[in-house]
Amino acid sequence: MYHSQSRGPMDRAIAMPADAGETLFVQSEACESLCEIRCGIARAIDLSRDGERQVMAFFFPGDFLGLPLTIGHRFSAEAVGPLMFARHSSAKWQAELASPSQANANWASEAIWREEKAFMMRGLILGRVGALARVSAFLDYVMPRLPRDGQIIEFSLPQADIASYLALSPETVCRTLKQLREHRVIAMPRKNRLIMQRADQLAMIAQGTHI
Amino acid sequence: MYHSQSRGPMDRAIAMPADAGETLFVQSEACESLCEIRCGIARAIDLSRDGERQVMAFFFPGDFLGLPLTIGHRFSAEAVGPLMFARHSSAKWQAELASPSQANANWASEAIWREEKAFMMRGLILGRVGALARVSAFLDYVMPRLPRDGQIIEFSLPQADIASYLALSPETVCRTLKQLREHRVIAMPRKNRLIMQRADQLAMIAQGTHI
DNA sequence: CGATGAATTGAGAAGCGTCAAAGTACGTGG
DNA sequence: CCACGTACTTTGACGCTTCTCAATTCATCG
Incomplete structure (x- = not known):
């Protein structure tokens, strides 16, 4: 993995608190921002058409979730307990991705992988x-x-x-x-x-x- | 989703055949290349330490797999039946990612998402x-x-x-x-x-x- | 036309879900 | 400081689902 010690170009964002159960973002809403967990645990939730709810993944400090790979969020995110997180602009993320810096691209790969790994692990465990x-x-x-x-x-x-x-x-x-x-x-x-x-x-x- | 009709900067790679059961790449080997399925079905395989084998995902025409998000491949890939696929250089992919073209970045997001979705879906189905x-x-x-x-x-x-x-x-x-x-x-x-x-x-x- | 691997079917045992009830932790308000 | 309410955890009993093992049938290819 690349650059696991650095948070890359988004280092300085300020952490915000969230209460237990609070929603960070909602499935299929536009990806305007993405979240970085600083402290506590978040869960990714899928709501199927008939209203069935599934916990798809847990996210931990250092993880990013809600990356703008699609127009809309692929899942909802909630705080499991009290949480500290930073919210980053998706536009900024996209710009970083397209920037001519190899370091940024590697840092992005690391973030993407951490998100993808969370979903992959559920499959392996189940x-x-x-x-x-x-x-x-x-x-x-x-x-x-x-x-x-x-x-x-x-x-x-x-x-x-x-x-x-x-x-x-x-x-x-x-x-x-x-x-x-x-x-x-x-x-x-x-x-x-x-x-x-x-x-x-x-x-x-x-x-x-x-x- | 972005640009689903285009295969982006890697359009011209030549398709190669693979026989049923043939290995496309092996888990934890260096990500030197990634595969694009043109025809047929591929499966992602995880081999745990004790030798237990799990089918983690299936990939279909248009999907990319083995994206170089980490140094080594996160899973093995095999042809389920007779397969046509194109092999792309990971270095080229990394270069595209870091190129100043918004179109390339969006195309990359699309490819990443299709790979990630395959793993996410297994969790949802299980x-x-x-x-x-x-x-x-x-x-x-x-x-x-x-x-x-x-x-x-x-x-x-x-x-x-x-x-x-x-x-x-x-x-x-x-x-x-x-x-x-x-x-x-x-x-x-x-x-x-x-x-x-x-x-x-x-x-x-x-x-x-x-x- | 056989040989090989995959799919099908049956029977029995074990594991897990469901329902129902009791227990425990924690915060709130008296 | 104590009483209470709420949400979560724990426990028990029962029935159904699924796994296991074994045997048979079916496809495909040489």
Whole structure:
């Protein structure tokens, strides 16, 4: 990957707060701006014609979402919890893309890839068979991106969101987390707090190993 | 979407044939070239560390795949059946991206979006509950992209590929197609030949309606 | 006309969704 | 500081869906 340490030409934008559940942009509205997550987690939402709602992806600090690849936004975006984000002009992005600077193009590739990867990962995770493998693959994926205080990982994703993302019922997500706790793969000292006890085993379960 | 009628600055590349199952490029190898599908279907394959294989996406005529967003390819690509494709230099692509032409940038956005959409769609389809909804959503998605002769659609995807893509067993895919046939939603006069009898109903089933 | 791989069908077991109810955390207002 | 309401999580029981394994039929190609 290119230039992962730099935010490129859009460094100076000022971060704004958003409350839990707040909408950042709406599916199929014109791509006038794109968002950069600074702190907290955002979710990408698809609303199908019959009103069914799906969590398509989660975005974490450093990610860009809502890139103007099409005229209209391809999904809606919402804050999962309290969020800090920066809003950039799509026009500026387009200009940067077409600018004669190789550095900008590489930086754009990095941003695009981070967005695309989020969607690709959902497919890979949902491709696993069994709730245990799916939940484990999900944890394996999000863990490194969550804020941590030593061993303690701040795990403040509602299980309903995880369930929608993983195409499981909330009950199954809960039961599966319990199973992982009982086998001491993870520990949850409190709701929203998580400790990785056996990262290696989690990865193996994600790949289909029976517990 | 931008400029969907033009292939942009890479119009003139010569199409090459590939046999069924042939590899176009390999995951994590350097992105030296990217592929444009001219005729036939290609599949994107992910190989996880333990050797598990997943079909992540299908690509159709007009699609580009293997775009150099990262140093190495993010997936492997193979021909599903006999294929015609053009190979373009990644360096040329990067140069186009950084060129001062707005048209090129828009054309690049279009190509990126078509690749990203393929991955996004898998997530959306796998997000549906039940084999019937998943298979129906899949058919709804691929139908318009398959070559057709009047009513007859050439449907030459191995069920094993569909099963891997949908995270179902091949048997379930077979049984579900049979179910759709029995309810006269589709017809398959011969293997690899498909007729859409009730496109509207297929879309409804994809959204969760019971048959 | 056989040989090979793909598709089909059946039967049994396991896993997950659904529904319903109870428990827990957290913020609000008294 | 405590009582309360709300939203989320947890738990249990049951039925249906889907996976697995195995056998058979079907297409395609040499």
